[in-house]
Amino acid sequence: MSVDSAVEVHDLTRVFGDFVAVDRISLTVEKGQVFGFLGPNGAGKSTTIRMLCGLLLPSSGEGRVAGFDVMTESETIKRHIGYMSQKFSLYDDLSVEENIDFYTGIYNVPSAKRKARKDWVLEMAGLTDKRGNLTGSLAGGWKQRLALGCAVLHEPQLLFLDEPTSGVDPLSRRQFWDLIAQMSHGGTTVFVTTHYMEEAEYCDELALIYHGKMIAKGKPAELKTLIPEDILEIHVERPFDALERLESSKLTQEVALFGDALHAVVSDAATASVALNDFLVQQGFAVQSIKQVTPSMEDVFVSLIELDDRQRTQGEKA
Ligand SMILES: Nc1ncnc2c1ncn2[C@@H]1O[C@H](COP(=O)(O)OP(=O)(O)OP(=O)(O)O)[C@@H](O)[C@H]1O
Numbered sequence: 001m002s003v004d005s006a007v008e009v010h011d012l013t014r015v016f017g018d019f020v021a022v023d024r025i026s027l028t029v030e031k032g033q034v035f036g037f038l039g040p041n042g043a044g045k046s047t048t049i050r051m052l053c054g055l056l057l058p059s060s061g062e063g064r065v066a067g068f069d070v071m072t073e074s075e076t077i078k079r080h081i082g083y084m085s086q087k088f089s090l091y092d093d094l095s096v097e098e099n100i101d102f103y104t105g106i107y108n109v110p111s112a113k114r115k116a117r118k119d120w121v122l123e124m125a126g127l128t129d130k131r132g133n134l135t136g137s138l139a140g141g142w143k144q145r146l147a148l149g150c151a152v153l154h155e156p157q158l159l160f161l162d163e164p165t166s167g168v169d170p171l172s173r174r175q176f177w178d179l180i181a182q183m184s185h186g187g188t189t190v191f192v193t194t195h196y197m198e199e200a201e202y203c204d205e206l207a208l209i210y211h212g213k214m215i216a217k218g219k220p221a222e223l224k225t226l227i228p229e230d231i232l233e234i235h236v237e238r239p240f241d242a243l244e245r246l247e248s249s250k251l252t253q254e255v256a257l258f259g260d261a262l263h264a265v266v267s268d269a270a271t272a273s274v275a276l277n278d279f280l281v282q283q284g285f286a287v288q289s290i291k292q293v294t295p296s297m298e299d300v301f302v303s304l305i306e307l308d309d310r311q312r313t314q315g316e317k318a
Contacts, residue, residue: 006031006158006189007052009063009070014047014056021047023212029191034184036203037193038301044212045193049162054078066158082156086163088147092136096127096146099135107154121149124179141172148179161192165199177202197298208301215308224295227303229253230269231295234262234276235288242285251275263299
């Protein structure tokens with residue numbers, strides 16, 4: 001393992017009975033990176049993160065997390081990392097401050113450091129004024145920042161976040177990602193899972209997992225070059241109706257609503273934009289614009305997942 005790697009694992013696999021939940025995943029996370037681990041529900045993200053955190057023993061594979069062996073040193077790994085799961089366990093009937101005190105004890109933060117760490121968490125989470133409030137009375141975004149603070153009370157250099165932004169409002173999600181960026185600038189390595197594809201843009205490095213297998217990895221900009229198709233953004237009146245017509249037209253490989261526009265996946269932008277414009281006008285739609293755009297992370301992942309599905313179906317047929 002390189003001294004610059006916070007995580008380096010090879011062929012990590014986890015089987016539940018006959019079911020292979022994680023299938024030979026290999027990945028390296030460099031120190032200080034924000035590493036995004038993405039995939040749809042059920043892809044195997046939580047199972048992987050739990051193996052990396054020492055919470056679940058891999059069925060096979062090898063590697064090191066924070067310098068310790070994933071197969072034999074899970075207890076040591078647990079002490080050297082921070083982990084925040086989707087269902088983070090804060091005590092609703094304790095105040096903000098009491099929750100922090102509780103986790104300070106759990107993580108054995110030395111007495112001399114306790115006050116400073118508590119103040120840091122309150123400040124970081126924006127909860128200094130709410131320190132005496134019952135945790136159960138806090139809105140989702142505050143709770144989530146408090147949970148993050150509690151997960152890093154012992155100042156781990158490596159932090160695992162499993163769908164930390166699930167179910168909170170867009171503004172709180174944004175603020176949460178600002179906190180992740182701050183920690184990363186301070187030298188903490190962050191391994192984060194999400195199924196919000198647009199959040200991938202905030203990561204230095206990404207891996208996409210599907211049906212337990214890694215189907216792509218790289219920097220966001222690199223992944224955007226992987227899809228062979230072009231993406232057209234179409235601004236048209238009555239986009240919903242236009243979407244239905246386009247879906248049945250077979251002029252696009254894929255078409256979806258994207259904000260108030262449509263995104264169409266086509267093999268050649270120049271030819272397709274003329275054909276799509278003619279079709280929509282002929283169908284009675286007023287087209288405002290059709291232009292080629294850089295694929296969003298969501299476009300990239302939808303395309304990669306569909307490619308994988310096609311290969312899987314062909315494999316089954318063969
Ligand atoms: N203890 C278990 N026993 C049996 N199957 C399991 C167990 N844990 C997970 N699985 C299965 O493994 C697959 C991957 O689950 P996992 O929770 O890792 O996915 P995920 O990508 O984190 O999805 P989600 O976002 O829904 O949590 C799922 O099909 C799940 O049902």
